[in-house]
Amino acid sequence: TYDYWKKRGVPFHPPVTFFGNLWDAIRMKRSTGLIYTDIYNTYPDAPYVGVYKIRQPALLIRDPEIIKAILIKDFHSFERNDIFVDENVDPIASKNPFLQYGERWKTSRSQLSYCFTSGKMKHLFPLMYAVSVNMVKYIDNEAKLGGNPMDTKELAGKFTCDNVATCAFGIDGKSFVDPNSEFRNVGKKILEPSFSFNMKMLFILLFPECTALLKIKFISDDVVNYFRNVIKTTLNYRKENKLVRNDFLDVITQMKLKPDDPPLKDDDITAHAISFFGDGFETSSIALSFALYNLAANLSAQEKLKNEIDEVIRKNRGSLSYESIQNMNYLDCVLSESLRIHSPAFALVKLCTDDYYLPPCSKPEVEVKIEKGTPVIIPVQGLHHDAKYFPNPEKFIPERFSDDNKAKIVKGTYLPFGDGGRICVGMKFAILQVKIAIIAIVQHFNIRVNQKTKEPLEIDPNHFLLFAKDGIWLDYHKRNN
Numbered sequence: 310t311y312d313y314w315k316k317r318g319v320p321f322h323p324p325v326t327f328f329g330n331l332w333d334a335i336r337m338k339r340s341t342g343l344i345y346t347d348i349y350n351t352y353p354d355a356p357y358v359g360v361y362k363i364r365q366p367a368l369l370i371r372d373p374e375i376i377k378a379i380l381i382k383d384f385h386s387f388e389r390n391d392i393f394v395d396e397n398v399d400p401i402a403s404k405n406p407f408l409q410y411g412e413r414w415k416t417s418r419s420q421l422s423y424c425f426t427s428g429k430m431k432h433l434f435p436l437m438y439a440v441s442v443n444m445v446k447y448i449d450n451e452a453k454l455g456g457n458p459m460d461t462k463e464l465a466g467k468f469t470c471d472n473v474a475t476c477a478f479g480i481d482g483k484s485f486v487d488p489n490s491e492f493r494n495v496g497k498k499i500l501e502p503s504f505s506f507n508m509k510m511l512f513i514l515l516f517p518e519c520t521a522l523l524k525i526k527f528i529s530d531d532v533v534n535y536f537r538n539v540i541k542t543t544l545n546y547r548k549e550n551k552l553v554r555n556d557f558l559d560v561i562t563q564m565k566l567k568p569d570d571p572p573l574k575d576d577d578i579t580a581h582a583i584s585f586f587g588d589g590f591e592t593s594s595i596a597l598s599f600a601l602y603n604l605a606a607n608l609s610a611q612e613k614l615k616n617e618i619d620e621v622i623r624k625n626r627g628s629l630s631y632e633s634i635q636n637m638n639y640l641d642c643v644l645s646e647s648l649r650i651h652s653p654a655f656a657l658v659k660l661c662t663d664d665y666y667l668p669p670c671s672k673p674e675v676e677v678k679i680e681k682g683t684p685v686i687i688p689v690q691g692l693h694h695d696a697k698y699f700p701n702p703e704k705f706i707p708e709r710f711s712d713d714n715k716a717k718i719v720k721g722t723y724l725p726f727g728d729g730g731r732i733c734v735g736m737k738f739a740i741l742q743v744k745i746a747i748i749a750i751v752q753h754f755n756i757r758v759n760q761k762t763k764e765p766l767e768i769d770p771n772h773f774l775l776f777a778k779d780g781i782w783l784d785y786h787k788r789n790n
């Protein structure tokens with residue numbers, strides 16, 4: 310098995326080492342995402358590198374042209390993610406579009422896309438803004454009570470949790486007022502890193518056949534039941550009180566993609582709301598906490614952003630509106646650059662669904678066949694930190710994304726939300742909520758890195774998403790305007 314790539318003239322990562330690395334991943338010394346980045350960096354001249362997932366050949370793609378083809382032009386040959394959840398064992402998780410494929414994926418994707426248009430985001434703006442007001446009050450009180458430095462990942466988690474609670478579940482998550490908020494505590498159980506969580510993820514990713522046998526679930530029953538009850542109570546309350554809020558629950562309960570579509574069943578609504586939470590809460594809180602860190606560590610960028618925010622709000626007669634956020638160009642650059650350096654996802658892992666041919670990569674010049682069923686890895690973090698595409702890659706330079714410069718970014722090298730047919734369906738929601746939180750904080754506070762933060766930040770190998778190993782500790786000082 311292990312000469313599979315050698316026989317095909319493809320540069321390959323030695324399987325024994327990968328096996329060793331896999332063992333590292335199991336013992337949580339290095340997550341698979343970080344291993345993909347290591348492999349990306351080890352073969353700077355290869356367009357793609359053969360690797361082995363245990364014994365199964367897989368391919369890590371380095372060349373942006375091939376990446377573009379896989380994600381966009383030839384998407385039909387890679388339309389599945391390489392992850393499997395058994396519908397009979399895990400009926401709610403299996404309705405998450407990320408885990409679906411074929412017709413079921415198309416239906417869920419269109420249902421969710423319908424809920425995330427710019428028009429719908431505009432309706433959600435006041436709900437998100439209200440959460441940002443609670444956050445500012447919380448930071449102010451904490452700072453007065455000597456709460457600095459603040460654990461900024463925790464702060465960002467409270468914000469995105471309450472945002473998803475109000476926008477997707479129609480309830481107050483109370484993260485800023487109740488340290489034992491039930492919603493937050495249950496939500497944390499979905500992706501909280503632990504040895505058992507990592508083992509579960511490894512089984513789901515590497516031995517999918519065993520998950521059905523061992524009845525391993527992505528989301529545990531107590532979490533599903535909690536969210537199911539929340540949705541049921543909220544829907545009943547709205548029906549009895551004829552309440553309209555224009556939030557995700559309202560949109561999804563009334564959605565008809567075709568005129569004769571039946572209304573969605575309660576379990577489908579619950580599944581979509583849980584997907585919203587599972588896919589959207591942690592990723593966005595990571596994006597927010599690292600963006601705040603990058604601003605605290607780069608004071609000239611913070612100053613420039615502050616001036617932009619003050620100016621736009623002043624022109625908008627002292628208030629923030631959905632439209633005024635669209636005029637904050639530098640804010641857009643700051644978030645894009647932060648997502649480049651600190652992309653919450655390390656890699657995308659697709660499955661080849663039709664035999665596919667890659668351009669030759671060695672002599673004699675023969676096309677390389679990717680057989681149907683082969684996992685294909687797109688190493689997002691490796692690409693984002695490659696000096697060939699982003700000179701001085703560890704430096705935070707928001708201007709890379711200015712109107713003049715962003716057209717120069719090589720297509721296929723910047724993928725914080727993926728691309729093509731499976732591009733993150735919640736991208737507009739994520740960007741809006743993170744921007745609202747950054748605006749609220751920069752408008753009211755000067756933020757500084759506290760010495761409790763270990764710099765340079767070290768990535769936590771225990772998690773399959775990006776976490777700072779020793780936390781992000783920032784000081785928040787009220788601005789005196």
Ligand code: HEM
Pocket residue numbers: 405406407408418421584585586588589590592593596653654657724725726727728729730731732733734735736738739740
């Ligand atoms: C900054 C925050 C976020 C980041 C960085 C992020 C990133 C990603 C990435 C990399 C993918 C895979 C794309 C691909 O395979 O090409 C993805 C998929 C997805 N994301 Fe997000 N995401 C974020 C927030 C959200 C939010 C807020 C939601 C929900 C409201 C969401 C829902 C989804 C769903 C449902 C998918 C699967 C789409 C499909 O396979 O068709 N994400 N996201």
